[in-house]
Amino acid sequence: MNLDFDLQRFRRLLELSSEQVLSLYGSLGERKVTHASGPQVIADRFSEPLPIEGREPEELLAKEVPFIFGHSTLNISPRFFAYVMSGGSQVGILAELLGAALNVNHAKWHLASAAAEIERAVIRWLSEFIGYRTGAGGALVSGGSEANLYCLRVARDEKAPGVREDGCRSARPLTLYASAETHSCINKSVEMLGIGSRHLRKIPVDSRFRVDVRKLEEHIAQDLKAGMQPFCIVGNAGTVNSGAVDDLDALADVASRYGLWFHVDGAYGAAAAAVDATSEMFRGLERADSIALDPHKWLQVPFEAGCALVRDWASIRNSFSYAAPYLRATSDNAERWDWMGHTFQLSRGFRALKVWMQFQVYGSRKLKAVIEENVSLMHRLGAEIDQARDFERMAPVPLSIVCFRYVPAQGPSLADDELDRLNDRILEECERRGEFFLTGTKLNGRTALRACLINHRTTEAETLGLLAHLRSLGEELTGVAGVRP
Amino acid sequence: MNLDFDLQRFRRLLELSSEQVLSLYGSLGERKVTHASGPQVIADRFSEPLPIEGREPEELLAKEVPFIFGHSTLNISPRFFAYVMSGGSQVGILAELLGAALNVNHAKWHLASAAAEIERAVIRWLSEFIGYRTGAGGALVSGGSEANLYCLRVARDEKAPGVREDGCRSARPLTLYASAETHSCINKSVEMLGIGSRHLRKIPVDSRFRVDVRKLEEHIAQDLKAGMQPFCIVGNAGTVNSGAVDDLDALADVASRYGLWFHVDGAYGAAAAAVDATSEMFRGLERADSIALDPHKWLQVPFEAGCALVRDWASIRNSFSYAAPYLRATSDNAERWDWMGHTFQLSRGFRALKVWMQFQVYGSRKLKAVIEENVSLMHRLGAEIDQARDFERMAPVPLSIVCFRYVPAQGPSLADDELDRLNDRILEECERRGEFFLTGTKLNGRTALRACLINHRTTEAETLGLLAHLRSLGEELTGVAGVRP
Structure with missing residues (x-):
């Protein structure tokens, strides 16, 4: 019961899979970072019982992979600032392909x-x-x-x-x-x-x-x-x-x-x-x-x-x-x-292969440059926040994490509890819209917006774009939702 | 410091990597299961210090990957019977490619x-x-x-x-x-x-x-x-x-x-x-x-x-x-x-993807058929051993592992210690030649040759071929190396 495809078909399947990968990376700039489907939609899609007969892999790749890609959060996106997650690398993708083949x-x-x-x-x-x-x-x-x-x-x-x-x-x-x-x-x-x-x-x-x-x-x-x-x-x-x-x-x-x-x-x-x-x-x-x-x-x-x-x-x-x-x-x-x-x-x-190829192709010089640039961008973000009238930095920025909160520049000043609620809503709304993605944390008991950058794809444009986006969400929420009287 | 390649080059790199994979799978029948290079050769090859500047990935793929593939033991081969290792699947390879890309x-x-x-x-x-x-x-x-x-x-x-x-x-x-x-x-x-x-x-x-x-x-x-x-x-x-x-x-x-x-x-x-x-x-x-x-x-x-x-x-x-x-x-x-x-x-x-795609493409029916066939082949091997004058089965074969030893049919009968030494040498020689690969174990204190099959690529030909190969090694060692007086 040899499960292998003939070589020609295997080649075609590798091509089809590669096309999916290329189309993902080719559209990274336009894609949302999160998706809007609720848990039930996803759960229903994958609720089928154990398959007895198989499906054609071509059909599986064509039908399921775009759905999976479209219902995943894209930490590979340059507009992702949540948790502590990198964008991965294309060399790493090649290594995983080669490693899985050698097995x-x-x-x-x-x-x-x-x-x-x-x-x-x-x-x-x-x-x-x-x-x-x-x-x-x-x-x-x-x-x-x-x-x-x-x-x-x-x-x-x-x-x-x-x-x-x-x-x-x-x-x-x-x-x-x-x-x-x-x-x-x-x-x-x-x-x-x-x-x-x-x-x-x-x-x-x-x-x-x-x-x-x-x-x-x-x-x-x-x-x-x-x-x-x-x-x-x-x-x-x-x-x-x-x-x-x-x-x-x-x-x-x-x-x-x-x-x-x-x-x-x-x-x-x-x-x-x-x-x-x-x-x-x-x-x-x-x-x-x-x-x-x-x-x-x-x-x-x-x-x-x-x-x-x-x-x-x-x-x-x-x-x-x-x-x-x-x-x-x-x-x-x-x-x-x-x-x-x-x-x-x-x-x-063989997970060593992807780390080894990473160093081989990029060298320590480029990998260091990524770190340096990430730190510098987050320091820049911190400085922008310090200069802004409507944001407040909540912690030092020793590396590439900035903790801050939105504090409306106009209207009566809000108590800490109100600021917590407002910033929690900004986080929710940011995730729902999916232009950017960041998560929060608690510092000294208070809600902080928390931007963490360890991604080689992110530039100044996305970094400043994040702040502008959060500002517009804050203004919208305080204006529309009536946090301010 | 964006590490991505332009899409055209990334496509080419995916193609080059796929070619390596296809050439590995296309030559599986002819390839040895093990390789003959000693530890120092391998260690020297990978002894370079931390790379500072990177290398072109095309050159890396062309030069290093064939060496790596050529200096790995091929459990993906149908002639591999060692430890408890499967051959993997081509669907799993596609899944690892897709999963690493989505990251x-x-x-x-x-x-x-x-x-x-x-x-x-x-x-x-x-x-x-x-x-x-x-x-x-x-x-x-x-x-x-x-x-x-x-x-x-x-x-x-x-x-x-x-x-x-x-x-x-x-x-x-x-x-x-x-x-x-x-x-x-x-x-x-x-x-x-x-x-x-x-x-x-x-x-x-x-x-x-x-x-x-x-x-x-x-x-x-x-x-x-x-x-x-x-x-x-x-x-x-x-x-x-x-x-x-x-x-x-x-x-x-x-x-x-x-x-x-x-x-x-x-x-x-x-x-x-x-x-x-x-x-x-x-x-x-x-x-x-x-x-x-x-x-x-x-x-x-x-x-x-x-x-x-x-x-x-x-x-x-x-x-x-x-x-x-x-x-x-x-x-x-x-x-x-x-x-x-x-x-x-x-x-x-995303390791779930490869398991999910495995069931999707092969269905439980084919995956069960692999198990059934593996068990049946190992029972066949056990039966061959039972009928042979120069092999001795050392344990029941409830699933797909056969433990046995070579016992020369001619010449004076050997004590258990001598049989241990002889079978240890058969194992060493088998690994050195690389036509087949199996490992040993100890049962009731005695060396056993141990064939374990959980590989969809293995057929009756390789199963009977293993026994013939071990027999010829046993005959060669007892004849040439003079274990018998």
Whole structure:
């Protein structure tokens, strides 16, 4: 029951699929970022029972793919500013095509020797790109959540010997420390690892949303006195809320003073350590014991491509190798490099190819230029907001996230609650219309419009266009909907 | 710094990439399954430092891709019988191309509404395909390891309320039960979850490599007496060693008697529950609380595509939702279905597309026919071995794995140790020559040649060809290398 098409038909199917891709990219400028169909429309479209007989793939491509493309939010669009999402790259698309065709499994060298070495190269390059140490270990994973989990797993196993066998049952509970602005995936990781979320200490931040290092150290001292086992500090290299970068050097000092693992969540921001304009902020990153870093964010690789970096390969094998302990410390240059001893996954696809091709085709120079331009555009947006009478910036702009709100310039001044409601409605209306897309957040309890840019396709035109669009929505809502009396 | 190519060049690059894919598939019959280059050759090829300037993608495709394709093991080949790996599908290749181009993030409905509903459809279909319950929840994940982790995570959180907050620190240690033939990813999951591998009880198997249910129940009773908290039984629906399927119905009875979660690892085998010839073996599967099942195995979807199925969505949200507890029990048909409350990952790619297109194009009928044919071919191989004077079968063949060894028909009979060495050398030599590829395992301490078939491209010709090839290697090695005196 060979499922293959004859080569001529397969060629035609590749052409038809490519046409769909080209038509998507050819119309990106005109397409809305969101679509207006409600949940029921989409659910109904995909409600059919398990197909028994197949359909002709030509018909499927012609009929279903345009619907799917038309009912997806286009983070590949230059007018997308929501969450923390990049536009992907066309080289990444080619890589996914080639990788799926080859369909290797990365688990062992003798299954995918080129892929094994390509992933090793990518780990070296990513480490070098952000100025992390030579000889660092790591692995490509699905994204930031898994990268943070991977690193905290290695930290746990190193600081609590025997935990793989015994579980998290030590007399002194393991505790770890991170700012209140830390991403929820750290919480989720701590739950996954059996450490328990109440052992994750959320430390207050300063006015720039950076962790208060003094309070963090006090909490460690308290916990030690109370019989806990502090084992790890998590620093932020770019929070998702506002892009805040903790004082990594100071955190490294504290970690070193207390003998703790120092992990940095740089899923969004760490790539900016590569760039002159922002590198200074990341001083201390090179002292981290582990770093989470997402190629599918600022490096413009398509989903999914996260990366966990760890100071050495031995720590990784200490967590993931299944060889008997006396065999775990194999050389880093073992004859045949088996990835299965360095990851949780066993079967693994060839995601290294898209990261490798990205660096090969664009080089670090162009990838850095994207980051630099994104930061500069968001600083420009921040400056526009500062000059505007009807917008108010709500946080510093260290990287490429701007948090702000619309504050009507005319009419009676609105209370914070009223401003929250107004800005929530602006967000809803913006999403409904689909010219631009951004999402909000809460800062100090207040609704913020939040524009995040990690997309190589966005220029000054879209950046200033976003502000003009939000202004017109604000004016329309306050004028028409009568927020003002 | 827009990284896009102009459309004409992008079209050309898609064509060039497609040509590489077509040339790979057009030459599959002639290509060796493995390659002969040593680790140093591959490592040297990919040892270059981080590229600063980029390369022309046309040059990269022309020069590097053939090298990569030529230095990969071809599990897409019909002559591949190693591990548990499928050949992928051409529809899956198209889906990966389309998905990478769209590059949506599945985390929230308003980011990828079509993708969100397509994944829900795929979960329904997979559940229906194997005869699991209507209304089951689940998620697509990277593969079997993550699917098992996901299910055991849900089990842990359901049976140990408070564990998300408190960690694995209950007075009575959590224990779980699985056969000695269980895949190592269960071990790895238990370590990840903070339960500790020594709390995973490995229960002996019978002569057919199925768990001894009586001993399993005895162990539970002992543990209860010793103050443990048994919480889960893991049944095997197709072990990786020999394809053994535990008595799932009996395990479900025990689980129900003791109030334990009943998880089934069907990463490899559960798909065979869909097929008349083998479905009887899986009686009791429908009683599982959760099932791990890999579309990238017997359903011929390219890597990575694993699936965790859980009896209901509420259990899943109990583990992964971050809404406040009083909000967790949202309806299964919530207006906007956000996947982020149902998975560990936040950013997620569109892997649902390839599973969905697979079912759409081939229908369940053809996918079942592949499974049926694979099972029948491996039974045929088993029968050939039983009739041969120079091969010895070492385990039953319930599904599509045959474990056997070469035993020279002539000359003095060899001791088990000598047979181990001889068969190890056959494996090495087979890999080196690359006409076929299979790997070995240990059964009752003895080396077995192990042929596993979950590939739609393999026919009787390759199946019988494998045996003839191994015979000629065995004869050559015993004749030339003088294993016999």
